[in-house]
Every structure is written in structure tokens, then in C-alpha cells.
Amino acid sequence: MKQFQYVRAANQKAAISALTKNASAQFIAGGTNLIDLMKRGITSPDTIIDINNLPIKAIEAYAGGIRIGALALNSEVSENKLVIQKHPLLAQALNAGASAQLRNMATVGGNMMQRTRCPYFYDTALPCNKRQPGTGCSALEGFNRMHAIFGHSDTCIAVHPSDMCVALVALDATALVTGHKGNRRIAFADFHRLPGDTPQKDNNIERGELITGVEIPDNSFTKNVHYLKIRDRASYAFALVSVAAALNQEGNTIKDARLAMGGVAHKPWRLHEAEKALIGKKVSEESFRNAAEIAMKGAKGFKYNSFKLKMAPNAIVEALKTAAGMA
Numbered sequence: 171m172k173q174f175q176y177v178r179a180a181n182q183k184a185a186i187s188a189l190t191k192n193a194s195a196q197f198i199a200g201g202t203n204l205i206d207l208m209k210r211g212i213t214s215p216d217t218i219i220d221i222n223n224l225p226i227k228a229i230e231a232y233a234g235g236i237r238i239g240a241l242a243l244n245s246e247v248s249e250n251k252l253v254i255q256k257h258p259l260l261a262q263a264l265n266a267g268a269s270a271q272l273r274n275m276a277t278v279g280g281n282m283m284q285r286t287r288c289p290y291f292y293d294t295a296l297p298c299n300k301r302q303p304g305t306g307c308s309a310l311e312g313f314n315r316m317h318a319i320f321g322h323s324d325t326c327i328a329v330h331p332s333d334m335c336v337a338l339v340a341l342d343a344t345a346l347v348t349g350h351k352g353n354r355r356i357a358f359a360d361f362h363r364l365p366g367d368t369p370q371k372d373n374n375i376e377r378g379e380l381i382t383g384v385e386i387p388d389n390s391f392t393k394n395v396h397y398l399k400i401r402d403r404a405s406y407a408f409a410l411v412s413v414a415a416a417l418n419q420e421g422n423t424i425k426d427a428r429l430a431m432g433g434v435a436h437k438p439w440r441l442h443e444a445e446k447a448l449i450g451k452k453v454s455e456e457s458f459r460n461a462a463e464i465a466m467k468g469a470k471g472f473k474y475n476s477f478k479l480k481m482a483p484n485a486i487v488e489a490l491k492t493a494a495g496m497a
């Protein structure tokens with residue numbers, strides 16, 4: 171690993187100043203992804219700026235929702251009474267992620283900023299447009315079993331690895347960021363990017379900005395929710411396909427729905443059309459199958475991941491059935 175300078179930021183202003191002074195500096199919080207990236211030489215900051223002392227850890231209610239500080243640990247959020255009561259889908263998604271040890275280190279902001287687990291991204295001997303723009307994408311013709319079926323481009327077919335972010339996009343969260351130009355709010359659906367021809371950019375945060383938190387508006391998805399994660403082993407594995415499903419039911423009728431998928435695209439993949447198709451329908455396998463069919467429009471697999479084209483709609487149906495109490 172390249173030698174680097176370690177700086178501990180005393181406040182937000184100092185953190186942002188230290189970052190903008192040095193083009194290769196990076197923030198560190200839990201370090202659960204950054205340290206791996208540094209050890210493998212994928213990123214080599216001259217300076218790492220420890221932001222763990224900043225007062226952005228609280229989980230609190232505000233009029234109309236919950237605000238979660240960027241430095242709240244994944245385990246603190248998943249065990250928080252307010253979160254469990256108001257947004258059980260988020261708690262479920264967090265508990266499906268990583269391992270207990272990692273959830274005790276990883277922060278909300280770090281979870282949002284984590285990078286893809288595409289194996290070619292981590293193998294510096296092979297071309298990767300995300301790691302080194304213009305070199306090519308080894309996954310296109312390589313072993314692309316874990317890769318995207320939605321929103322990919324000729325330059326990158328990687329997926330975003332987070333579970334938490336899938337629930338947050340389904341729950342209409344907003345990311346809070348701050349920088350030299352002041353505070354900014356980014357709809358969670360717009361926080362992460364599709365690869366297009368700039369796969370090196372994972373998200374829309376600008377250089378010199380710091381994530382300070384996430385806001386989740388109150389909603390009626392407190393009971394009929396389920397986060398389903400399909401993976402190769404029961405824990406500490408990234409999703410082949412995951413589904414965040416939330417229903418607001420009145421008797422046997424669906425009043426409202428939220429659906430998003432993970433493991434299928436370069437960003438958490440919200441399923442707006444499928445949600446619309448559920449509203450006003452009866453709670454039934456037929457309604458759920460119809461929504462899943464709509465959700466899969468435009469999906470395209472590659473040599474080793476075409477199984478996701480069948481797995482994903484089945485996962486949507488299963489998640490909805492469990493959310494509805496039918497499974």
C-alpha cells in the first residue's frame with residue numbers, strides 16, 4: 171500500500187477544506203471498502219481525512235420524517251426503534267447486508283459511497299473502464315454472472331452492491347450533502363448514476379462535497395414490507411438479485427406500493443411502472459406476477475447472468491407475497 175498522510179477533521183468546514191486542498195485526498199469513516207481499495211492499489215490517496223469526529227451520527231425524527239446522520243453505523247440504524255417502527259424495510263435491508271462485524275463499522279454515508287464488487291475492477295492486471303477509463307470492460311466478454319441486466323452500457327455492466335440503498339430508493343429518501351457552495355439535497359433516485367460513457371463516476375456527488383445524512387419521509391409502509399436477498403450463501407455475500415417490497419393494503423386491495431431491486435443495475439433500481447400496476451389491484455399472485463412482468467421490460471442479460479432474467483421476476487413475486495403475508 172502506498173504511504174499516506176492521516177488527518178482527523180475537527181469540523182465539517184475543516185474536512186471539506188482538507189479534501190479540496192489535495193486532489194487525491196479522500197474521506198474515511200468506517201473504512202470497510204476504502205481500505206480494501208487502498209490495499210489493492212485501486213485507489214491511492216495521498217491523504218485520508220478521518221471524519222468520525224463530526225457531529226453527524228444522530229438518528230432523529232423531524233416533522234414529516236426521520237433524519238439519519240451519515241456517520242450512523244449500519245448496525246445502529248437497523249437496531250434503532252424509530253427506524254424499526256417507521257421504516258422496517260430499511261432495517262431488514264441493512265440486516266441483509268455484509269456481516270455483523272462489518273455492520274458495526276460501516277456507516278450510512280460509506281454504504282452509499284461503496285464501490286462495485288465487479289472482480290475485474292479489483293484485478294489491476296485486467297482492463298476496467300471504471301478503474302481506468304478507456305481501457306475496456308473485461309466483464310463484457312468475461313465471467314459476468316454477478317452483473318447488470320438493466321441500465322448497462324458498452325463501457326460497464328457492473329452493479330451497485332448496497333442493500334441499504336435499495337430500501338432507501340424505494341422509500342423516497344433524500345441524500346443531504348454539504349460543500350463550499352452550501353447545502354444540497356439530492357433525491358436518492360438521482361444520487362447514484364448509470365454507467366453511460368463515464369463508468370468511473372458512481373454517483374452525482376461533486377468533489378469537495380460531504381454526505382451529512384439521509385432523510386426518509388413518513389409513509390404508510392410500516393407493516394406489509396419485505397426485503398428479499400438472493401445470494402450464493404446465507405451471509406456475507408452480495409446479492410444476485412434483491413427486492414425491496416412495500417405494500418399499503420386496505421383489506422384485500424393494494425392502495426399503494428413501493429418496489430426496488432438490487433444486484434441488477436449500476437444503481438438501486440426503482441420499479442415505478444410495476445408499482446403503478448399494483449395500485450388498486452387485489453392482493454393476489456396474479457397481480458404480483460403482472461407487476462413482475464412489467465418490471466422486467468427492457469432487461470437484457472449476458473452470457474453468464476441470463477439466469478437473472480428468470481430469477482428477478484420470481485424474486486419480485488416472492489417478496490410481494492411475503493410482504494402481503496401470503497408466503
Ligand code: SF4
Binds near residue numbers: 297
Ligand atoms: Fe470495470 Fe465495469 Fe467492466 Fe466491471 S463491468 S470490468 S467495473 S468497466
